[in-house]
Amino acid sequence: MAEVPVEHGLILAAILFALGLTGVLVRRNLLFILLSLEVMINAAGVAFITAGSRWAQPDGQILFLFILAVAAAEVSIGLALVLLFHRSRKSLSVDDAIGMRG
Amino acid sequence: MLSLLWLVPAIPLAGFAALALLGNFRLPRAVTPIVGAGSVGLSALLTVLIGAQYLASPPAGSAYTQTVWNWMAAGGLTLAVAFRLDALSLTMIFVVTFVGFLIHLYSAEHMARDEGYNRFFAYMNLFVAAMLVLVLADNLLLLYLGWEGVGLCSYLLIGFWYREEANGRAARKAFLVTRVGDAALAVGMFLIFVQLGTWNIQDLMPRAAAQWTAGSAVALLAAALLLAGALGKSAQLPLQVWLPDAMAGPTPVSALIHAATMVTAGVYLIARMHVLFSLAPAVMLAAAVIGAATLLLAGLSALVQRDIKRVLAYSTMSQVGYMFLALGAGAWSAAIFHFWTHAFFKALLFLGAGVVIQSLDEEHDIFRMGGLRKTQPLTFWTFLIGACSLSALPLLTAGFYSKDKILWDVWSSPAGGPVLWAAGLAGAFLTSLYIFRVVFRVFFGAPFAKTQESSPPNQPGIRVRIPLLVLAVFSIGAGFVELPEALGNMPAFSDFLSTTLPALTVMAAAPGSEVFLEIDAAAAVLFGMLLAYVFFLRRPGLSDRMARTPAGNAIHRFWSAGWGFDWLYETVIVHPYVRLAARNKNDVFDRLVDRLVTRPYTWLARISRGDFFDRIFSWIADLNAGISRALGALQSGYVRWYAAGIAAGAIILIAMAVLQ
């Protein structure tokens, strides 16, 4: 197989991460924020895998498995919070979560 | 008997305490004057007895000192409350208690209907006590205590009718202006203590003579500071502005405090400390010049006043100017002699004015008076005697002998001279002019208001008549204690005082010059009276009466014949006179003080009300609050904002780590 250069992988990871970050910061809908968070997590995963393939170690892919597990846990909790949030406020806009201002 | 000296100030003080404390329990009206006037009367009696013993068998050194208690001993400073009786203080306490008693007696009737009757006598007693302490004190600090005490009582009594704001203002003005002098006096006292080590008057004077050379800086400074204190209390230039306004108080107050006694405290101080002043010839010259200037200025001012009490106030200022003139020329006993006679006739004039004012229902304006000669005969005659004494009518009045002595001493003293003498002479002329203006305006002519004719005013009672009569007798007779050379040569008074005040060393004068001077003085006086008479001629109503008498008729025709004297009179004398006097009437110093001192101080106080330093600290607190607010803006509550913060922070940290 033709080698995918490390730089391409890392650049892909970076772009994905940036997209994800932008999404977190810009989007107002909680679900989309969670989605963007997922994108960020997966971008990190891509970076890990790329690095693992660079060094020809399985550690990158093992870490990706860890990340998937953590992401799953985090998403479940996050979705639960979103559900509660929606139940109390009837809205999914993160700008309504403004109680702790000072 | 001499050992009872301490009772002389103590009895009026006890009177004050009794009236002040028991006044709480509503003393019956009749008791108050008994306590008030009685205490001063007791003091007067005691003074007479003590004086008799002093004269009959004088104590050693012609002085008697009595220590009442040890006031304080603070390291190098040892002071006692001690009283000293010598010729000078005996003269002073006699005048204070005797005239004081007469005035208290007068007030018993004059103030009878006032609601502050009790308070009045309390303050008057306190005043008498303080004045007695002042003149009996044997050390400067006790003198200062009496000095401030009389200033306090002057304040309380000027503002006696406290409901009127103007009275309070006048009272504060008096206290404040005299306080300026007092501050100077205090600094002078500190200087004396630091240089000479003592405040005991009899100790410090020989030490000063030994340690300080005549004309040295320290002597000049000390004397100048004492002079400044005296100027304030005695209402001389430039601290004279308070005296005319002080007439806001009741008339007995003006008689006692602002005529006979308190304003002469400065004269007493200088006479008492004469050794110090002899060591500072420049200061003595200053005193003489100030005295001369004041007597002229005040005389001119008195000429244009309409308020009878203000005329008398300026008159007092002028007469005290004579005393300062004498002191400045080194004529110590002449000054005290004039104080002696002045106390009697000035008190008389004020008391008479009080009767007039009260009888006309609180009318003060002399142009709204007239013809009281007929309705108030006793007041008229006594007032006339007082006026003659004030203007120094030759030979018959006490004022003549004292004023004459001053003029002679000023002429013949090495520290005096013809210029100062001429000022005194001009003053004599002015004096008779203004006082007879008042006499003619108030007592002669037609009554002003018709009501005066229809309902004759009440005649004064016995308690008013006795003081008037007694003072009138003294206004004539008090001068006979000192006859000048040309008229009998009996210097009893100055001989009496010579144990305390050195006699003036006079320059040799041409024989007969004394008589010549006396004639000059007499001429000035008579000319003034005549001129007053003539001035009054200008008023309608009197001219007829003037014309009816043979002399007046001649004069009247003489002038009506148009010798141009009218025009000359007006242009050369009257108009400049009036303009000069009118300018002096709105006391330029008063306005100056107001503009230069009072208004800026009040303005400065007003803008400083919000304490300037406080603003610095408030600014620190506000800065703190501002920063806190700014930082608070970071807590916006938006989750996305916080997230962005986290992201930014993370990026920065990673960048720092990577780019290290």
Next chain:
Amino acid sequence: MILFFLVLWLMAGAFLAWLAGRWRPALSRWISIFFPAVQAIVLVVLWLQNSAPFGAVPAGRWWAEANQPWIPQLGAAFHFGLDGLSLVLCLLTAALGTFSVAASWKGISERIGFFHFNVLWVLAALTGIFLSLDLLLFYFFWEMILIPLYLLIAVWGHENRHYAALKFFIFTQAGGLFLLLATVGLYWIHGQATGIYTFDYMQLIGTAIPAQTAFWLMLGFGLAYAVKLPVVPIHTWLPDAHAEAPTAGSVILAGLVLKAGAYGFLRFLIPLFPDSARAVAPWAMALGVVGILYGALLAFAQTDLKRMIAYTSVSHMGFVLLGAFAGNAFALQGAVVIIISHGLSTGALFILAGALQDRLHTRDLKNMGGLWSVMPRMGGFGLFFALASLGLPGLGNFIGELLVLLGTFQVSVPAAVFATLGFIAATVYSLWLVQRVFAGKYAGDGKAADLDAREFLVLGAQALGLLWLGLYPQPVLDAVRPALVNSEIRVSESCPQDKLFLSASAAPMHPGDDDPPAILPAPGIWP
């Protein structure tokens, strides 16, 4: 042990008053007037035992001394000492405490027990301040004043009380911080130099400190005392605190707490750092003069009665500062006499202001006028204490100011001349006070009640005290003179203040000038 008693007695009284307040409020008042009154009597007895006609003048420096270990590892002990100066101030504390409780009899209606607890606690802390001879103990009592006084102002004060209380707290606390730093600094340096680490005052005197360090340490001490005294740039807490405090609070603040600052200067600052004190004396004297004149100017400007009286305190304390740093026998005695008479006269003025506020419900001078017609007794006392304030001879304030000015004149003529101008400025505001409040026409309706017997007694006692001080101050002078020997700043030839001011050219130096600072007064120096 009597000294422990003096402090603990008032503390016990404080607790008792608090407890009684929960049960029956009136009892609380009686308790809190009983305890300081007894203390005052005990102190008078102590005084009589230690002075000429009734007892023997003590030979040593301290009339009574007590020393119990506290924290031996640090060198801190419960070291109390009483001499003439402390006694006079403790007596003033007890007396003014009694008067202030009496004056607040009817004015306080809520949480009475707690109020009296705070009052008595402040009095106890002040007594501790005046008796402490251990620097850490002194600091302990110094800080102990803060909270009760803060509570007094913040809970029972007037409209702007929170601001005033907070400002007072911050200012005093900041000053106290510097005091702590300097105390520890001194402790450290002494320990380094001699190997003994101690906070004891008697042992710390005479510590050899390098000049530069001594200056900074002195400044630390000085800042705390300067805030309390108060010295002019940092005085601004005082008008607010005095104006907003309840009557008892104002009396205690003006009459006593300010004196703690003065006491600090006299007892600690000058004896511990004599050379630095001498170096800074001209500046301190200048600040004193500025305080006199500035305070008087601002007093005249005020429209709030209690603020006006507060600024008069600034003015009078300027005299005290001037006297303390003029530093010769006259000036120091004068400073102490001013302290006592100011406590009496200004305390009385605040009691009057409180009485007026209770009746008229205003402190604004514009709403007053002509009160003499309806309240002649109050007018009489108002006049009396205003005259005391302006320094009328015959009353205590005059004696104090006279002695201070005399002493200052020997050291610096310009300072004395400017300070004498303070007489005139004081006249301006005092007479204005009397005029504005009591003279003029009474514009109100109906009658306002005049002073009742209780107020009359309290004010009468203070008036008598002032008269006694003015006419026979000898006992006080005798008591404090030996105590002040060690607070003198000797004027010497190389004194830098000669370069800044002209000194009276032929001024005789104070006798005994060349003697080293004496711990025991040598016989024969004092006539």
